[in-house]
Amino acid sequence: MNLLNKHFMKNKYKNYSSILNKINLSFEFFPPSKLDLNQLFWFSIKKLSSLNPIFMSVTYGANNGNKDNTYNFVKKLKSYTKITSMPHMTCVHENKSQLKKIAVKYWKNGIKHILALRGDYPDKNTKIKMYAKDLVILLKKIADFKISVAAYPEIHPESKSLQSDLMYLKDKIESGAHQAITQFFFDIDNFLRFRDRCLGVGITAKIIPGILPIKDFNQVYKFCLLSNIYVPNWIKDLYLKSNQSVNEKYKIGYQLAINMIQSLYKEGVYDFHLYTLNKSDFIYSICNNL
Template identity: 50%
Template sequence: MSLCALQWEEFNRHIIELDGNVNVSFEFFPPRTYEMEQFFWKTIDRLSKLKPVFVSVTYGAYSGKHELTYNVIQDIRSRTGLIAAPHLTCIDTSPHQLEKIAQKYWNNGIRHVVALRGDRSADCNGLKATMMHAVDLVFLLKKIGNFDISVAAYPEVHPEAESPQSDLINLKKKIDAGANRAITQFFFDVESYLRFRDLCVSVGISVKIIPGILPIFNFNQLQSFSNMTKVKIPSWIISMFDGLNYDIDICKMIGIVIAIDMVKVLLKEGVRDFHFYTLNRFDLTYTICHILGIRPKIGGAG
């Protein structure tokens, strides 16, 4: 038996031993067109069968569309019964406005929030950035109600951080303010995540540091994301997608293999929670979860 086959046999045996003790959550963004909306609900329907711990819906800073995110959240809750968490940014909204939004969430049964500062933007549609940071937003939310709060973490360091140490201190402040978990920016260097997780423990951060997994299906799009976030794309990944710009099916298969290889290592290191950046697509994420043993019950749809 080849080394690769032995590794897969070991991985499959490990999955069986876990007996479904793996938790997933999914991120979506609000659809903007009728066609996008149809595919969005198809994706929600398919992935909801996997019983995620929660799903989140993004809100872009400066978009001025909190209401759109809120409506999508409420629709997901009513159609699926899933726990749905809106993203909330504070860089583009005054404390008074944030209090009103948070109170509306609380009054309407929304208990989970992804609290973010939001990215700075040169084109902010006439809105001025506030001096608030994510830690301030966590404090504000906790004053309104006992929200379950997720915050962002950066294994490869936030691009605006003064240093890795200051970035880590900032994360600890968010946790100390009441955040319940941290979800990482996507990454492809598993060792960077593991080192970061160890550093979090060393400074007294005890909440889960959930790895954010971005399945690759469009390499040009990934490069665009990488330029924005400063996440490093390893040279071996660049090589694997070389010349495949127009072969989407092959790109999907490679993306699945890359994600599964990452998950294999993370599972061996004790990780049991994974957050998938779905980009409103179900195919790659559903396939990866199926391989992980996360499947609909026999007789259910899917």
């Protein structure tokens, strides 16, 4: 834990006891394979909702058969927690007619906040017919949805340059999106530089940092390799070059997430989107101790 203390020493003498009451939280879930999971799962969700998140988002698995589960889970989540539920929508696997039907279905059921994404495609030879910007435009033509889009502090793996990436984001915002949620990251300076670059090209919409607390480093590291996310060497050392027990590694991930949020708060960031991986109790313990 010495490395953790060293890299967040700037927070050591600051009192963050009331930070939870000064920030806006939101959480991401993926649709469980069965909606009728045990009572403990829903109790954990209920605990998270007691933190008064601005919204709870639900991933959209169009390419793995989960898209119907997304709709059902969003409805149940909204009903159970009374918190705004925000489904993800991707367009790479759908045609415009299908997307319109899905959007109308959401709107009629009182679900009016959407995270608009292009989505992943099976291989590089797939011809892309719609991008996130096109989905934003389509949704805005249907109804006055509140639309979030994705942003990439460390550049999208397919982008040609940082500047082109920023311009894609700017296009999405100017097409009707009201805010952006970032891919998760572990280098705070990278996020702060990205925030400055956004302002530099005229993006004034809210940029919400995505935070992925590490409970299983091997799992998270695989995500990082797939998405070209930078993991500082000192974090790798904490997990890979030590003989920490499972419980000690759990504590590292817990403290790392808290320190990241505290450090960003110190830099004027007041909104945080936490990727839960459906580990609600772990996420609750982090948020409750901010």
